Amino acid sequence: MSTPALEDLLRELAPQVLGALVRRFGDFSAAEDAVQEALIDAAVQWPRDGRPDNPRGWLIRVAHRRMTDHLRSEIARRRREDTEGTHIPRDHFLSPAADAPPADVDDTLTLLFLCCHPDLTPSAQIPLTLRAVGGLTTAEIASAFLVPEATMAKRVTRAKQKIKGSRFRLPTAADWPDRLGAVLHVLYLVFNEGYTSTSGESLQRVELAAEAIRLARLLNRMLPDDHEVAGLLALMLLTDARRAARTGPSGELVPMAEQDRTLWDRAEIAEGVTLVSKALTSTDRFGPYQLQAAIAAVHDEAASDEATDWPQILALYHLLAGITDNPVTTLNQAVAELKVNGPAAALATLDRAAADDRLTGHYRIDALRAHILEAAGDQEAARTHYQKAAQSTQSPPERTYLQKKATPNP
Template structure:
């Protein structure tokens, strides 16, 4: 088993090494395979021989040599007699990295743009990002998303081939294209975090390896683009949300709703960092969706108790968010805020309008909100039905148990 410090070092180095190879030689797909093999070699040799003075140069050297072997093998299979240089970028030669110093540039952001190319589906973008930039193995990604390893291997392979066939140059896009591609990168990181914080399926409420990886990668993007307020907003949102994770489950892994959480267990360092980030980023230009969501999370996290939450401010922030990035999930969260400010019946009236939206009409979250508002309104029979309906629509075992427990609590013979 790899020591945590060594594992962190290798994952931090992986995108930089891959970027150096792709920039120098091209062949994103083959370079990625070579880097993975170099990481495996390091995980075996470094614990015995010690970490090299320049880990990045060591990895680039080993990966470059392995890349040479892979390209020569490909050449032999295809019965080509050309030199290996035929596969390099124009004007470059293929030689082990030991021939010269390792490049100092950090190409992580370029790799993220490649992995989040709009030609790829969101599922492929996520898989390729975790593999190429996150340094996770295919088996680790498959376990995180609860799919068979062969299925994930095919998804990653298809994504790499799509990138290769697209012929996109290894450079940062410019102008409007860069802004659009950065939006795709942030969206992918947001999806990875959400799947880690609130798993859509499986026996656990969290997949901490995914949420932690999303935070780590977003920190990388923030380091590379420190002046982008939406990048800062996304990092703040992740930190402020993840801060509550220690209190979100009970001793047996059961879900604990925010109103009932022991706030002393919340991660104070994450909250302080997240509040500082969003406080600095929010006034810089027109706020985007990540900054607004981070501001909402900050209001929750800074409240000393559930009763002291500033719901009018949260409702106002959701109204701004709906104007710039309206979607049914945002509208559902706004409905909860309205109910907390104006009473459950006002929330139920808004929920009735939202039920006409087929994008969320069958989502378990809508039925769970209806159940909660009906319970607040004192209509326990209908609330019980909605809790059961919500439980039947989620594939996460912990959420199912919580929702069914709420329904059972409202049964006529449940007692006080």
């Protein structure tokens, strides 16, 4: 029986092993099957026989062996059927040997770029990345996208088929403009899914957020002068710094205004502030990740919610709204409006966000409306909207928090 610690380790290693196999064999679907078989073997054998000194190397060797067996069976099947034109070279699966120590190469970043192939639409890129790089199951991704599992399975399968045969390599300099935007967007979404999980019993999926940060670091090392890459990494660090304070002893949600800020990770905050400060002072063209990181930095440097420089945050949201068409930005701006200009201004901003079809039925509309009405003193209307929000969210910790807010005080 696998333990939570073992499950976390296997989830962390899975994309690295998958990347190694895709680089070696080029067959995404078959490699994914081989990796899943290796993970099952590890879940059974490691608790019984002990964890190997090099877990990643063990998984790659076992998955490589499975992949080799698959290719041999496939060639034998084709020969039996007298199929002409089999062009799988012998050394494609015999060199290096299945038992040879794997090269110490992490192919996860290359795997991320493959999942963000320009031939794929964002609706295909994101779930494929969550599956291959994030390690989410098809059922979990379907829940996050609010679609049936069968629908998501077909979407992921079509995406894998569309990139079948694509070269497994990092893009050349000429390819960066077409690929980087999609990669940053998907990394941002993977981090968000880790920071606030859309499904499951836990509010956060720490290993998913950590993997997004790790990949953003690799990207920042590759492109140290790209201000949006630095901005995204800074945003992740500044947001992740609050992780320990976001939940209580029983895993319950603790909103930022009520968090114990002594639990915030000061090292992450310092690193994030340094990154975003350099990015903002090195250019006069601000991107959305830089501005979001700047907002996060203002929050993180404040000693309390009351001491936060809300006028500066509101000004940054106005800048952000001018360069991005994202209704969530307007939602967040409504919070700053409440702090600076009061409930009436906040409700007007919220109404603009609610009018956007992309947020139809989103629980945050009702949750934020309830918060604003509560601040305005309309407790009964606030409780009604808290209850509506609780019924809409897919996250049990958020539902519990909203239901508590909807319950009248005795």
